[in-house]
Amino acid sequence: MxxxxxxxxxxxxxxxxxxxxxxxxxxxxxxxxxxxxxxxxxxxxxxxxxxxxxxxxxxxxxxxxxxxxxxxxxxxxxxxxxxxxxxxxxxxxxxxxxxxxxxxxxxxxxxxxxxxxxxxxxxxxxxxxxxxxxxxxxxxxxxxxxxxxxxxxxxxxxxxxxxxxxxxxxxxxxxxxxxHTSNGERISSSAIRQALQSGDLAQANHLLGRPYTLMGEVVHGQQLGRLLGFPTANLKLPTEKFLPHRGVYSVRVSGSALTPSGGSVAGVMNIGNRPTVDGVKQTIEVHLLDWSGDLYGQTLTVSLEKFIRPEQKFASLDALKAQIQADCEMARSLLAITPLP
CATH class of the missing domain: 3.40.50.620 (HUPs)
Structure with a gap:
């Protein structure tokens, strides 16, 4: 083009x-x-x-x-x-x-x-x-x-x-x-923003006619996910990108470094300030299911499939780790992914 x-x-x-x-x-x-x-x-x-x-x-x-x-x-x-x-x-x-x-x-x-x-x-x-x-x-x-x-x-x-x-x-x-309308209401960018802001991903994706996506470069983070056993790719997005409701999402991730053939990898994404570790800066972190490798400097496209839960603060790192595991299992179920043996 x-x-x-x-x-x-x-x-x-x-x-x-x-x-x-x-x-x-x-x-x-x-x-x-x-x-x-x-x-x-x-x-x-x-x-x-x-x-x-x-x-x-x-x-x-x-x-x-x-x-x-x-x-x-x-x-x-x-x-x-x-x-x-x-x-x-x-x-x-x-x-x-x-x-x-x-x-x-x-x-x-x-x-x-x-x-x-x-x-x-x-x-x-x-x-x-x-x-x-x-x-x-x-x-x-x-x-x-x-x-x-x-x-x-x-x-x-x-x-x-x-x-x-x-x-x-x-x-x-x-x-x-x-x-163009849906259920009697006009399909508009404003309506999609409102749905994303309220956490109604299903409505936003319906109005879009496709999953809402985030596209950004993988940058270095604090590597807290790695310490918890769930390494994440930290995305740097354009400053003008509209972000959806804070929380955890099941996602599909694509990029030339992941799937050169053009497919996608299932994952779990968190948008938020990481209150359990007293985070003050909003981050976008993606944990890829059944995939590992170096993605620094690569551009990834993350398609948001389902909203799993809102952001929350846990009493301990162990509690956070247990919840991340549960989030991964939920994402597998929502995306119909069978875990590797």
Whole structure:
């Protein structure tokens, strides 16, 4: 997947899905999926902007899709930083920091990710100019897909109907995707954050359409887990990563150092301050079941499968050790893992 934050290096022409797409959840995927289909042949002839779409130069459909004619690149256009972060000056906690978003979009089959710098110039750009300058002139867009609630332009003045009307003047079709709901409630990044914060991992994963993931580098810790007989990989995550409710989770872990073939290893993850040993700094530690080796410096992706229990303080290290053993047995049961003999 081609990734760029410069309009000078965008691969054109494009079919564009517009949005922030934090989480790349089930609703987001509904918006992105239309640009992944085979390019539709649009109305023949010259468009008002001078670009010729569909059958080039008024030729036949066969000429329009003949070998050598470049087909549009499926493109996700998003903003960096998030507009809310730009206006408030405060870092926004993200469900999918860039590295994770790239993985999700690439797995969907998106060919290009454009990270449009959100600055004062863009913030003050009118809806008309955004379509004409950014989408039509620079991205050579041929088709656009947006969610029903998408807003754009100065002070969010442009609606999806405005987008449709403006784009129509340039012969560009716009698909407006209805809001995706579950049990009568809208699927949104905010709803997923609320579920994660309250410890309702099952609901969060349902709204995402996949397990919530953490991606980070393995760094050195205090090695307390090793002393207890349960060595852990300590993960360093991006500072903007949104963390779920503190506690213990059954997880599946993947990474090139673990499973070069692309599989995963079962494990138990703890998020918290380790109150039993008077910890003051939050850590993310993963104990891998039936696996051992040196992972320092490696990047791991941890998929949260089930919430086992909240963080708690134990009366002694022996009590903590016994609980960790019980957590591992619970994780084996939840993940249907048979212990090694």
């Amino acid at each position: 081609w990734i760029t934050s410069s309009l000078d290096t965008v691969r054109i022409p494009t079919r564009v899905a517009l949005g922030n797409f934090d989480g790349v959840h089930r609703g987001h995927r509904r918006v992105i999926e239309p640009i992944l289909d085979s390019p539709a042949v649009v109305e023949l002839g010259v468009k008002p902007n001078g670009y010729r779409n569909g059958a080039l130069h008024g030729g036949s459909v066969d000429e329009a899709i003949a070998p050598g004619v470049q087909q549009p690149h499926s493109t996700v256009l998003t903003f960096r930083p998030h507009p809310q972060e730009f206006f408030t000056g405060q870092q926004r906690q993200l469900l999918t920091p860039l590295d994770e978003k790239v993985v999700c979009l690439r797995d969907m089959g998106v060919q290009q990710l454009v990270l449009l710098p959100f600055d004062q110039t863009l913030a003050e750009m009118s809806a008309q100019d955004f379509v004409e300058i950014i989408l039509v002139q620079r991205l050579r867009v041929q088709e656009i897909s947006v969610g029903q609630d998408f807003r754009f332009g100065c002070k969010r003045s442009g609606t999806t109907e405005d987008l449709k009307a403006i784009a129509a003047a340039y012969g560009v079709a716009v698909q407006i995707i209805p809001l």
